[in-house]
Amino acid sequence: MARLISGSAFQRPLEQFFEEKAIFDKATLTALKKVAADSRLPFETVLIRESGLPEETLFKLLAEAYNLPFCETDEIVPFDDLPERLTSICAREKLLVISLAEKNLLLATFQPARIRNISPLFATLGYEASFQITTSSRVALLIAPTEETDSPQDDLFSGIHSLASTLKASENRPREAEKINDISVSLDTPSVSELVNKTLLLAVNQGASDIHAESTHNGARIRFRIDGVLIDRLEIDSSTASGFFSRLMIMSHLDITEKVMPQDGSFKVNCEDREVEFRIACMPGIFGQNIVLRILSGFENIRLNLETLGMLFDELEIIKNVTRSPHGMILVAGPTGSGKSTTLYSVLETLADPRLKFITIEDPVERRIQGVQQIQVRVNRNEPERSLTFARGLRTILRLDPDIIMVGEIRDAETAQISMQASMTGHLVLSTVHANSSSETLRRLHNIGVDFHLLMSCLNLVFSQRLMRKLCPDCRKPRAITATEKALFGKMNVEQVFTANGCPNCMKMGYTGRTGIFEFLPVSDEMRDLVAQNGLTESMKFVREQRIRTLFESALIKVGRGVTDFTELERVCGPCL
Numbered sequence: 001m002a003r004l005i006s007g008s009a010f011q012r013p014l015e016q017f018f019e020e021k022a023i024f025d026k027a028t029l030t031a032l033k034k035v036a037a038d039s040r041l042p043f044e045t046v047l048i049r050e051s052g053l054p055e056e057t058l059f060k061l062l063a064e065a066y067n068l069p070f071c072e073t074d075e076i077v078p079f080d081d082l083p084e085r086l087t088s089i090c091a092r093e094k095l096l097v098i099s100l101a102e103k104n105l106l107l108a109t110f111q112p113a114r115i116r117n118i119s120p121l122f123a124t125l126g127y128e129a130s131f132q133i134t135t136s137s138r139v140a141l142l143i144a145p146t147e148e149t150d151s152p153q154d155d156l157f158s159g160i161h162s163l164a165s166t167l168k169a170s171e172n173r174p175r176e177a178e179k180i181n182d183i184s185v186s187l188d189t190p191s192v193s194e195l196v197n198k199t200l201l202l203a204v205n206q207g208a209s210d211i212h213a214e215s216t217h218n219g220a221r222i223r224f225r226i227d228g229v230l231i232d233r234l235e236i237d238s239s240t241a242s243g244f245f246s247r248l249m250i251m252s253h254l255d256i257t258e259k260v261m262p263q264d265g266s267f268k269v270n271c272e273d274r275e276v277e278f279r280i281a282c283m284p285g286i287f288g289q290n291i292v293l294r295i296l297s298g299f300e301n302i303r304l305n306l307e308t309l310g311m312l313f314d315e316l317e318i319i320k321n322v323t324r325s326p327h328g329m330i331l332v333a334g335p336t337g338s339g340k341s342t343t344l345y346s347v348l349e350t351l352a353d354p355r356l357k358f359i360t361i362e363d364p365v366e367r368r369i370q371g372v373q374q375i376q377v378r379v380n381r382n383e384p385e386r387s388l389t390f391a392r393g394l395r396t397i398l399r400l401d402p403d404i405i406m407v408g409e410i411r412d413a414e415t416a417q418i419s420m421q422a423s424m425t426g427h428l429v430l431s432t433v434h435a436n437s438s439s440e441t442l443r444r445l446h447n448i449g450v451d452f453h454l455l456m457s458c459l460n461l462v463f464s465q466r467l468m469r470k471l472c473p474d475c476r477k478p479r480a481i482t483a484t485e486k487a488l489f490g491k492m493n494v495e496q497v498f499t500a501n502g503c504p505n506c507m508k509m510g511y512t513g514r515t516g517i518f519e520f521l522p523v524s525d526e527m528r529d530l531v532a533q534n535g536l537t538e539s540m541k542f543v544r545e546q547r548i549r550t551l552f553e554s555a556l557i558k559v560g561r562g563v564t565d566f567t568e569l570e571r572v573c574g575p576c577l
């Protein structure tokens with residue numbers, strides 16, 4: 001026990017333990033280690049989040065690795081019966097207290113890596129603490145989520161609400177209907193810009209991708225899109241709302257007097273030492289402005305890699321194989337917000353090699369990648385001939401002698417045609433298509449007039465994808481599966497699934513982060529021949545059979561592994577039961 005818990009070389013023995021035990025195949029273990037290294041998370045955390053092992057199995061293994069007993073009892077000492085100083089440490093560290101006799105404290109934890117940090121805390125209070133291992137869901141079940149937390153997020157959150165209500169109170173006196181010249185008055189109220197700033201900061205801190213501010217009959221409501229789902233954040237009264245909208249429009253250099261036509265623009269702000277760009281789109285509605293702000297945070301802290309996208313191992317193998325080819329085409333399909341660009345960025349970051357030249361043409365550039373030349377599509381409405389479209393940019397790019405090209409999206413036959421030619425002349429081309437499924441992508445390209453024989457000869461892989469929210473590993477709740485669900489899982493050996501709960505770590509949403517589900521369609525010579533002979537429509541049945549698995553099957557595997565739940569599966573894939 002001392003060997004593993006003390007000393008800073010602790011992380012290696014745990015990885016070694018899993019290697020020696022041969023719990024995972026080599027590829028899985030390597031992938032898990034890579035995730036840990038890239039995300040700078042402890043290996044243990046990655047194991048808990050990504051290993052896909054049943055929870056109890058995983059924690060029993062951890063207990064074995066740490067040479068600690070696995071806690072079998074649900075009988076715990078309630079926090080109310082403990083001295084206050086113990087309660088605060090145990091609640092913060094999520095420890096179950098199994099017994100307290102004199103100064104001997106027996107605790108259960110699901111975070112054994114924390115033991116060496118927290119043992120001294122108990123020692124300073126005069127307690128001798130010993131530990132057992134338990135599962136995270138048992139902790140979530142037995143410790144009621146604490147209402148009060150003192151994270152800066154929550155301060156900011158309550159700050160916004162109190163600010164909004166102060167504004168409301170001060171604006172309560174009767175006013176005339178809002179006029180344009182009144183706006184400048186309300187803009188000078190420092191608290192309106194403070195409210196805007198705090199809202200932007202909160203959205204960035206909470207990892208929102210968009211802020212939606214919509215006028216309603218009595219004000220405006222502000223929602224954040226977090227992990228693909230809109231969440232209510234704030235309601236403001238009408239006078240505050242008009243100041244709020246005007247402030248955002250002035251920041252983006254838009255015309256605040258425009259009440260009919262849509263406008264768009266952007267602005268940058270520094271959020272805690274990080275430059276963040278906001279793309280704004282305004283659309284006046286019957287109650288007033290509607291604004292959507294897309295948040296582009298530029299350089300991200302965590303390096304993207306293929307292993308963390310949620311692909312299963314056979315899918316990873318396929319994509320690694322096709323990206324090794326020096327030419328050909330890979331297409332990713334999916335609606336807006338399905339994670340297509342993140343996937344392509346991950347491919348680029350994985351392939352990044354100083355011996356190769358990478359160029360992208362995008363609309364917009366969502367993430368800046370080191371060593372890659374990124375070009376932004378620009379539409380010039382006044383002088384259309386001075387617009388840089390995908391097709392025009394792509395033609396220029398080809399003269400710059402790249403090895404790997406990423407085309408943000410194929411929307412028209414011309415872009416498709418140049419991309420295909422590029423892929424046949426020694427370039428690897430990556431792109432996305434706005435389509436629902438991998439087979440529909442082919443049909444869609446066919447419909448916009450793409451030369452189908454050419455497409456089939458250069459296409460190596462097409463896949464569609466969606467994003468599913470991951471259950472918060474700290475508070476998800478296990479439950480036995482029903483007979484219907486058992487039938488659905490079929491040959492998969494699944495006995496229990498998990499459901500969302502909610503704790504301070506996941507902002508009480510029950511989910512944190514997202515994972516991709518994929519429908520891979522590798523293009524084989526057999527498929528090329530068949531489509532060439534019989535045409536696409538006639539070959540559709542065969543084409544569909546070539547899919548590795550459907551999105552639904554991919555989602556089901558993730559439910560079975562406890563990564564996500566049935567509610568999320570139905571939200572993303574439609575009703576299944």
Ligand SMILES: [Zn+2]
Nearest residue numbers: 472475503506
């Ligand atoms: Zn949680």
